Amino acid sequence: MTSINWIVLVYKIPSEPTKYRATVWREIKRLGGIYLQNSVCIFPDIDDVALNVSSLANQIRNMGGTEYLFFTTSPTQAQATELVSQFQSSRTEEYQALLLEIDELEQQSEEGAQLANISGLNDEFRRLKKQVALVKARDYFAAPLGTAIATRLQKIGTQILRMSKGT
Template sequence: MSAFKVPPEPAKKRVALWRRLKGMGGIYLQNGVCLLPKTDDHARRLKILENEATRMGGDAVLLETVALDRAQETKVIGRFKADRDEQYREFLLRCDDFDAEIARETAAAHFTYAELEENDVDLKKLRLWLEKIRKLDFYEADLAAVAQQRLAGCTALLDAYAQRVYDAQDENR
């Protein structure tokens, strides 16, 4: 657990600290109080953030905590899972956008290498994004498997589109 108290101004620095903690997968119990699973990486990064908070004229307290009982532990794990599921839902919406883009290109018969390359870049972005989410999914959120399957579906869709591009380009020669 980490508790940070930093001056309200400049807000940019306070927000940057908040974003870094969220970027590590932290959940906030209340303003300035963040929980993260104990790992060597988290401990190292929290010490760096503690030093930054001190340089900003603030303070940080880093603690190792244990839930009072199983119900409290379940509640905290549920919060971690809910945060990841929110990210997975955003990811799934982007997969919908990817599918719609391939459908538009197919309907318009845009079977060009330029379109294929553009869609390949989009798929790579989806892959990287899912990797980032999974890295922060400490407790296997409910939508993790759905997101992985959805990425596989996007990959298969792009493979089928690629075949149509190859076929169309071959016909043009």
């Protein structure tokens, strides 16, 4: 594994209103960061992550909080490997949360649906595809389950398309 650049966000926000904490937590999750400890998050310094984390830092200041951004590299290969593993594990948890819904949709598409229900299957397929795309956008280190889910969704989409054409 080559050297990886990281962005570390350390922040403190007022305890009230509590919506500030929830907003920051949701944004960190959306950006794919992981918590090293309370109020200390790490992100890989790739693509436009730095821009997005800087925007989050501005939001924290606007909430009356304080923040510090540090740009660094892992001091050892073992630390880099451990961090990548944590990122992959976090994304795998998100993919697993979608698996039950994907399993259900796959079962419905394999059983064949009435013509009236194909539209509903297609809507659910598009919703799940969008959810998977959101996770994939923050899957910076390609968690293995992401590829498997993408393959399954493609298969399901093909099956729904065949059903809609009556073949």
